[in-house]
Amino acid sequence: MTLPTASHYIGGAWVTDGPLADSVNPADDTVLGQFHAGSAALVDQAATEARRVFTATDWAHAPRVRAQVLFEFADAMAAARDDIADLIVAENGKLRSEAIGETMGAISEARYYAGLARTIRGTMQEITPGQMSLFHREAAGVAGIIVPWNAPVTLLVRSLAPALAAGCTCVLKPARQTPLVHARIMACLAACPSLPAGVVNSVNEADIAVGQAIVATPLIDVISFTGSSATGKAVMAGAAPTLKRVGLELGGKAPALIFSDADLDAAVRELTHGALTMAGQICVAAARFIVHDSIAQDFTDRIKAAFAAVRVGPGRDPASQMGSLIDRDNLIRLEHIIARAGDEGELVLKGQPTGKGAFLTPTLFRINDLTSSLVQDELFGPIVSIETFSDEAEAVTRANATAYGLAASVFTTDHARALRVSRAVRAGTIWINSHMRLSAEAETGGFGQSGLGRLHGPEGLYDFLETKHIYTEQGLI
CATH class of the missing domain: 3.40.605.10 (Aldehyde Dehydrogenase; Chain A, domain 1)
Incomplete structure (x- = not known):
């Protein structure tokens, strides 16, 4: 042929x-x-x-x-x-x-x-x-x-x-x-x-x-x-x-802010999709889960189970739920990042190469050090950090702590809070109780870098x- x-x-x-x-x-x-x-x-x-x-x-x-x-x-x-x-x-x-x-x-x-x-x-x-x-x-x-x-x-x-x-x-x-x-x-x-x-x-x-x-x-x-x-x-x-x-x-480093009154079932569903679409290789992908202290463990357990259940495989296979990375060079790069996440933070779910080709299962890790390059840099893959906050002001401070400002999402059932936090977060697009909704009619673009x-x-x-x-x-x- x-x-x-x-x-x-x-x-x-x-x-x-x-x-x-x-x-x-x-x-x-x-x-x-x-x-x-x-x-x-x-x-x-x-x-x-x-x-x-x-x-x-x-x-x-x-x-x-x-x-x-x-x-x-x-x-x-x-x-x-x-x-x-x-x-x-x-x-x-x-x-x-x-x-x-x-x-x-x-x-x-x-x-x-x-x-x-x-x-x-x-x-x-x-x-x-x-x-x-x-x-x-x-x-x-x-x-x-x-x-x-x-x-x-x-x-x-x-x-x-x-x-x-x-x-x-x-x-x-x-x-x-x-x-x-x-x-x-x-x-x-x-x-x-x-x-x-x-x-x-x-x-x-x-x-x-x-x-x-x-x-x-x-x-x-x-x-x-x-x-x-x-x-x-x-x-x-x-x-x-x-x-x-x-x-x-x-680039982007999109934070998802999950407040204590959030609908966790909806948040996990939205953020599994929002973080792992295109194997996380999209600039508006949810890259940081910033979670209120009071629900941090519950959310972590739920999102870990959801990430672990994602079936990674060839894009042509209807049973696959996440495809491959773009190439083996990026697979090697992300494996090094996962190793660093284990050293600098706490691995909740460790991604692994799987099968032939540039496949990598999702990774979750806990970290609260805002100065870490794992928090500051765009990782561009199925790797997401989990951070915690105690009040609304800290949530906004964390969301705005990187040089990026392309997209973010806010999960809460308090409408006033949703709008208040959306105005305070410096990003070109803020989704409320959803993530990664894009259309030809709605402008996208970034703040900062x-x-x-x-x-x-x-x-x-x-x-x-x-x-x-x-x-x-x-x-x-």
């Missing part, structure tokens, strides 16, 4: 330049296919094409065309839904139910921004009689979109859809772990009859050269990056010489739009 090969996509054509590298299934270490690795020269070619289309065509001034393209894109993804989901499972290792959810989320995102494409309006102000200021919202230019591996479809479309809706042209870079999924999405775009060639271009990457070139080139005006905070800082520094606008959704700007919702357009002031007065024309 001939394995698939993922090519670059530039100027409306598939480009096969660059050495071949393997795409590997993390669940069984088999080679799924190959991809052509890109280069700075290919980024220059793609960015030059995107710049040409932006300046020489009507794309940026044709909202109805842009809406039509996004509807066509959504329809193409819907028609290929099962193929896309199967590729996500194979390349990423997550459950098929998660892969279907991700694909449907991307379809929803494309349709949402198709609607917004035709609603972008400016304003007018008469400053003094006869003096008129017109404020026009227009596309910011060429957007560079750098996509992570953990949700390679949703996290692409949530940046690409608003960029296209705003009128930008784009250069994309998929993660090296998920090139085949990305190529399938690019095929959906290539099939859109209303999409002009060169509006969307994509260059694969095997190391860091492509990402660095996208960030550095003066041909790109906007960067939308999703990834770690450390890499986000490097992106920001790399974009500084050309003064690019930079949108960053970075969790990033800059917002994605999803109307504000998702902002990074890709500029405001132009046009002044006129009577008698000058």
Whole structure:
């Protein structure tokens, strides 16, 4: 059987330049296919094409065309839904139910921004009689979109859809772990009859050269990056010489605050899902359980039983309840973290590698030292700490004790407390008696080192739009 090969996509054509590298299934270490690795020269070619289309065509001034393209894109993804989901499972290792959810989320995102494409309006102000200021919202230019591996479809479309809706042209870079999924999405775009060639271009990457070139080139005006905070800082520094606008959704260390009056059955159900979706490899995953002293043991017993009951296995197996990690390197990294958790804290449930591939069962550990790197750093896996608090003020202090502020959740039956604590916790999204509810309509983004700007919702357009002031007065024309 001939394995698939993922090519670059530039100027409306598939480009096969660059050495071949393997795409590997993390669940069984088999080679799924190959991809052509890109280069700075290919980024220059793609960015030059995107710049040409932006300046020489009507794309940026044709909202109805842009809406039509996004509807066509959504329809193409819907028609290929099962193929896309199967590729996500194979390349990423997550459950098929998660892969279907991700694909449907991307379809929803494309349709949402198709609607917004035709609603972008400016304003007018008469400053003094006869003096008129017109404020026009227009596309910011060429957007560079750098996509992570953990949700390679949703996290692409949530940046690409608003960029296209705003009128930008784009250069994309998929993660090296998920090139085949990305190529399938690019095929959906290539099939859109209303999409002009060169509006969307994509260059694969095997190391860091492509990402660095996208960030550095003066041909790109906007960067939308999703990834770690450390890499986000490097992106920001790399974009500084050309003064690019930079949108960053970075790391998280989401705390879940469980108060003494919480419905523990509901909390355990929500937080098992909220912590272990995608094997915990998602920036909004519940990473810290901060529990009132009076219920700490009861909650710990319940969540331990729930975590221990999770069946870890291949994403294609309907009986699996958590899939694999992205690769063996991350498995080794997390095993070292589990060993440290046993030394610095108390292991409640010790995760173990299981079977062939990058599988790891969930881990829980108790710790109250806020200075520990186990509390401060994003661990990005199925490993969750349990901390305790004695009153509301301490709960908020603990929740705000890290440099991150992407998401959090509050579990209580006291409505006033829920709102009061939600206002006090510094995070971009706070869920009450739930965790990890995401939609195209609701903005997400971070405080602190969790990033800059917002994605999803109307504000998702902002990074890709500029405001132009046009002044006129009577008698000058």
